[in-house]
Amino acid sequence: MSLINIFNIAGSAMTAQSQKINVIANNLANIDSTIYKNGKFYPYIAKKVIFELDSLKNSKIGGVKISGIIDDPSPMKMIYDPNNPMADKKGYVLTSNVNPITEIVDNISAARSYQANIEVLKTAKNMIIKTLTITE
Amino acid sequence: MFDKINEIFDFNQKALNLYAKRQEILSANIANADTPGYKSIDINFKNELTKMLDKKNVKNSNILLKKTSPYHLNAKSKNLFLLKTIPITTNQIKQDGNTVNMDRERIEFINNSLKYQSSLVFMKNEIKNMMYVLKG
Numbered sequence: 001m002s003l004i005n006i007f008n009i010a011g012s013a014m015t016a017q018s019q020k021i022n023v024i025a026n027n028l029a030n031i032d033s034t035i036y037k038n039g040k041f042y043p044y045i046a047k048k049v050i051f052e053l054d055s056l057k058n059s060k061i062g063g064v065k066i067s068g069i070i071d072d073p074s075p076m077k078m079i080y081d082p083n084n085p086m087a088d089k090k091g092y093v094l095t096s097n098v099n100p101i102t103e104i105v106d107n108i109s110a111a112r113s114y115q116a117n118i119e120v121l122k123t124a125k126n127m128i129i130k131t132l133t134i135t136e
Numbered sequence: 137m138f139d140k141i142n143e144i145f146d147f148n149q150k151a152l153n154l155y156a157k158r159q160e161i162l163s164a165n166i167a168n169a170d171t172p173g174y175k176s177i178d179i180n181f182k183n184e185l186t187k188m189l190d191k192k193n194v195k196n197s198n199i200l201l202k203k204t205s206p207y208h209l210n211a212k213s214k215n216l217f218l219l220k221t222i223p224i225t226t227n228q229i230k231q232d233g234n235t236v237n238m239d240r241e242r243i244e245f246i247n248n249s250l251k252y253q254s255s256l257v258f259m260k261n262e263i264k265n266m267m268y269v270l271k272g
Contacts, residue, residue, distance in 0.1 A: 002156035006163045013167030051171040060221055061164035064171055113170055116242070120163045123249045127159070130253055131152075134260050 006124040010117040012063030017114040020049045024107045031098045041086055043096040046072035148259045150188050155252040162245045165236050172232035176224040184219055
């Protein structure tokens with residue numbers, strides 16, 4: 001039944017969008033974090049979620065799946081802070097490339113997409129209920 | 137006698153099936169609004185419905201199962217139909233190659249849902265008329 005499939009499609013989109021919001025929250029929370037690796041301190045690198053079409057069997061249509069979470073390729077920020085223990089000889093500190101503005105804009109966009117999918121679910125639910133109660 | 141009743145519901149049944157399928161396609165478009173490279177698709181409702189109502193076409197598209205034993209039951213031909221999808225052209229070009237126009241998708245989604253429900257109401261009234269005659 002096609003209408004039941006809508007639940008899977010919209011559901012997968014909601015899962016993907018909430019995962020994106022999760023990653024955004026992670027990025028914003030770790031905006032000042034450092035990572036300790038191989039005896040060295042590195043600034044936190046922003047993560048990005050990549051979506052992909054998850055097509056149903058023998059079909060052109062389908063839901064969404066997350067094809068991967070990649071590191072944001074945008075450059076790190078250099079900040080002059082000679083008192084920081086991580087500063088280099090000239091007094092500059094490499095800090096995380098998380099951009100709060102892009103993160104918040106992405107967050108709003110993901111939340112709106114999530115809402116749009118909830119509306120889709122609501123409509124599909126109403127249609128199924130109306131179909132089931134056709135004899136009443 | 138029940139053959140006739142079947143015939144009465146035949147048109148509405150086919151229309152409802154097609155509306156449900158289109159609803160699924162539109163929901164997939166909405167779900168993939170953020171997927172890079174996803175191309176928005178739709179069907180030509182008029183063409184698909186005439187294809188379905190054309191009885192000759194239905195007979196040709198019957199696919200039967202291969203019987204390897206005389207005890208095998210005859211597989212009933214289900215209401216299977218292959219839809220021809222068409223890509224939607226849009227003047228909004230996004231950077232990631234996605235062609236989903238959210239305004240159009242949402243309007244079509246609501247439009248399709250209301251048409252489905254109106255078809256359902258017509259069917260309901262036919263059932264009501266029938267019950268009226270049966271009960272006297």
